[in-house]
Amino acid sequence: MESAIQRISESVFLGLCLKVGTSKVVAMRRDMMGINDMVENKTTIDGFCVMLSGSQGEGFRLKESDLDSMIWPKNQRVIWELSQSQYYNTHRQTLFLCDYSDSPPGFTLLYLLSPSMDRFLRSVCVTMYNRYYISSSKLRHIMCPTSSNYILHGPCSNGTFGMLEYDHAFCFVCDFWPPSASSWIDRCHSWPQPDVVGDIVQSGCHFVAIGHKLGNHEDHEWRISFSLAEQRLINSMNHCQFLTYGLLKLFFTEIINKGLNDDDKLLCSYHTKTAVFWAIQQNTIPHWCPQNLLGGFWVCFKLILKWVYEGVCPNFFIPENNMFLSKMHGDKQHHLITRLYGLYEKGLTCLLHSPSIRSHIINVLQNPRISICTDEQTLISKAWFDRFLYNEIARNEAVYFNSNVQSCMRYLHTIKQMIELPLLTQFQVIMLQKIASLVFCKTAFTLHMETNMFENKLRYRTDKISCHMLKLVARFGFITDMQYIAMYYYKTLRYMNALSIIEMIKVKLAQPYVLYRSNEDTEIYTEAVGGQSWSTKMRQAVAWHITLDDRIHYISELIPEQQASLQNKTCALTFPPFILLYMLEILCYLHVDIMKTQTVLDDLQTLVQYDEGQIIDLNYRDISWQILGICQQVTGNLHAALYSYQQSLRQEPYHKIRTATKMRIQGICQWNPSII
Template sequence: MAVQNISESVYVGMCLKIGTPQQVASRRDIVDSKEMLINNEMLNNPITVMLSGSLGEGFRLSGSDMDYMHWPNNHRVIWDFSQVHFYNTQEHTLILCDSSESPPGFTLLWLPLEETSHMVMSACVRMNGMLCISSSMYREVTCSLVFPGSSPHGPCGSGSYGSLEYDTAHCFISDFWPPSASSWIDRCHSWPPPHVVNDIIRNGCHFVAIGHKLGNHTGNEWRISFSQAEYKLVCSMNHTQFLTYGLLKLFLKEIINEGLRDEDKLLCSYHMKTTVFWAIQQNALPRWCPQNLMDGFWVCFKLLLKWVYEGVCPNFFIPENNMFLSNIYGEAQKTLFTRLYRLYENGLALLLHSPSIRSYIINVLCNPRLVICTDEHTLISEVEVDENIFDEVYANDSIYTLDLHECEKNLHMVEQLLGLPLTQYHIVMLQKLTATILQRTAFTLHSMYTNTGSNKQLYIVDKVACRFVKLAAKFGFVSDMLYIAMYYYKSFRYRDALSVIDTIKVKLAQPYLMYDSHVDRERYTEAVGSQSLSTKMRQAVAQNIKIVDEIFYINALIPEQQSSKQNNVFILFIPPHVLLYMLEFLCSRHVDTMRAQRTLDDLQVLVHHDQGQLVPVHLRDISWEILGICQQITGNLQAALYSYQQSLRQDPHNRIQTATRQRIQDLHL
């Protein structure tokens, strides 16, 4: 009974730490919506992009990297020449896979026709009279394609974007399931279900640019990647199985690898995932439910311990691929086994060393008769669920194109996607993406025709652009109304902008507004409780404003946009209240100087005295900067200097320091 209570208590803790079933489902659907849009065939994008790894699977653990896979749509890997007839060779470059000289799970990739893109050709070497795509050379060529300045890390280009770490893997895709993984199909008797198996096989596999350390052609070999299949397997888990996987990830990070140098960390999250896959498929636990979460964890830990003892970790899809072969052997293997066995001897008490889990075990040990409710609706309130969903929507709200034709195709694509059977999470994400596309289209139109169009053209374009930013405000967050004010300011309609600003002020001052994890739960529930996510987003949620580097919304912020771009950050993030005051100040200067001074005073009070409620701590750099810009415009150079100096002392989230230092120099004090 005690173990069952501990299991239920840890289940609750893991739901709060990792997410309830609803939260995890919403994360996956929101990411899925974005990928359905950016990867749609109608857009004719040359590259497909997929979020993989922990974030793609639905985890939001601190310290998780953003892992992306990119592959060219006009290249396909085939396993033998009989598969050539499935393709039009005018449209696809075919790559032949040859695993005959490689360890299990790895392969060489040949170009039979020796015709491909310049980028792929530059990564080719000649072997036995044929062109072979070298994995090491391809890594080098593609490392910094997505994010300039990335450094090689395994098969990826790695670095940081703002405060987030990323890994981008450029790979190739095969539409066919690998022959070496055919045994996996035969093993799928009880899990995953047949429709998942069929879906996995139908989607083939990928090849990432890294060879086996002990292979004959390490620098040229490619690893067969089952990332897409693994994502589908994780999605087919029930929530207890998913939390078991999450618990193993925490166990690895907070206990096994705690205090170790990176080079001494022999086990990784992929090993944890593999143990869960095998444990589920082998029916190691008859029933996975909250009451036996600890049993599930223990089954997986024992399996891992067995693998370390034997020095064999069989890949889930190609068991002949021993994933311990190159690093867990000899003295390192013995040391790791000893370390794990000592933990094993402690029994479930070993989890008392985990800061994330400890309190949930202690609660039960101190209150053995504690009754624990594992129903997700009692674990987390509607307000908390909404908060997580809207943060997720905001994080995935990015459209990369500025081409008007592409914007048009994106809008048409959204229209088509809305005809599919979608969840509420799909719909709210597509709604926000629509708002963003409309905003980008409006500002792009304005910049294209301002200096080149005739008066009649300008009038028509302006009318269309105005309609777009107003329409976007009806789809997006409350804070999206600021784009209307920015558009009016950019087109010199200061009174119109101030009228919109007055409306926004009222909306941002509502007591039920949700912003940056600050919300009056009772009032929020009274105002929009039980409404659709779409309604909640439009009426009761504000988010920070994204100023993308390709569009100059406000000329006064151009140096900051250029500074962040130079530092590989392509978006400025500005608190809505700070931007509101900046726009009010800039517009009022032209029509009401008294109002301009009052607004500047309000902005100063906000930036100086806010306790993280309206000016998030990580955005104080841009907030102090904007205050300094406004002070400098009025001629108060000493105050501007102080503000710029304060900006330099903050967390450099927006990477605007170059602009700040230049502004200080330009003061000539």
């Protein structure tokens, strides 16, 4: 029986490596997100630091993985006792002192020590005990922008950039370890290692703007955040421990919380993370290895069941902070206990309810003698690793650049300095290269927007700079990034130049080794570019979606869609590259050879109507029908355009452009009443 469990554990380990990632893939993801943090923090001059956190910061790329970022001011610090103020220049830095005498464990009030206050701090202060305290609720509402790009979500402002959803949490930083968490240091005998403990303690903690629901000052309290410490702990896990955490996340998503709305979900990913931390530190599993993966899972599951039964979930750093205190009670608690105990009685067979895990268990049960390889190096080929790499590069392009030339130039200066650092990993170097490509692109278009009304000589000079930058975009980016050059040529009325670039892109995309979506022939890819650097592979053999920042007008015909996107909490539009390529070609031919527009329009219509997810991602059907409608409208085929816009409305509203679609339909019907 023990041997069977070990073999099933190995099979699940294999499945999780393919689902969650091998140790090399996860390390690559963390490296790339880390370099984004470095670029942001070295570039910003507006006084804020940024740290990416959440599941994606930990290295997960599951469907439900969130991208969180913590943002804090550089010139404001929190201290635990007055003696710590000696380490700061109070003329340049504003200090807050913790007052946790009347707050639940893990929470505190922050009162202002510095006598001078700027207007912003005054606006978020309340007076208590003859002192000025920073109100978490006031600051939370002020820091959630009034524009429609964000909504308030707990202590965070929630928004989207393209298809990526994210949470921003404004917080304050403290350079000192909390006194209430000192017992954690004493518990670290076997895990984590002393150097990790020292690094965590030296890094201090943060305070996020949310109070305890049962606290005396809920609206004004701040919660101590150990996000940075937790990230360091997860990075110190071996891969089996990390996959155990991943298995628990899948278990809760696909089984425990399946079908529940957010209000009914008493357990979340943070509770699973806490359980894994406690299980590792208490040495409940002697060997965290592939053969013992399910044993580690079961220990953590039983620990969570015990917590739910007792109504006590001790915070890993401050055990006195019961994270169940305000929500684990009454009928909901009883229902959850019943549900968890029912799964506990089934034993490990409860995992058969998980779509992600089921097949790997059944595979061993049906084939008891099957050979299972747990060597991570042989699980994925180099070509498949390249796929993961390119996906990560596209996902992690720094997307929060300010749309002005000065900001873009600061980013370029930072990247130039960082590319020469000796300790960068190979993954970070290629990520820096792609970020540079993005900055060059934004700089070129922003420069054109800001100087378009200037006198001819200056426009000529800036045009040469923009063209040079866009050539660098093509040199450092994917094949499809060449489309930015074509867009710029179209925008500046150089239609033949744009058509020449479009033809070059078509030739490159027609090569059988190009990786894009449904292309599974990695052998041809390996044969063609296998020995090349990642930089060369990107430029010659990788196609990707095109993302247009809504704050920059690349193509005038898409302005209504960009405005609708901005109004609906989205900062960018993402296009299938082939769709946008056809659109550019049609727009250019309208000015140089109108007879050829119909041929290209027919090709675009065939692609949109008959593609079954091979070239156009199903999530991009709304924007694809929209592009077809725009092209039909500009060529004068209003009946077809109306039909395409109507089809766009029938798709999943992934890009949130329905306002623009309805506006275009209304425009057609107003000018041509007979078309209705």
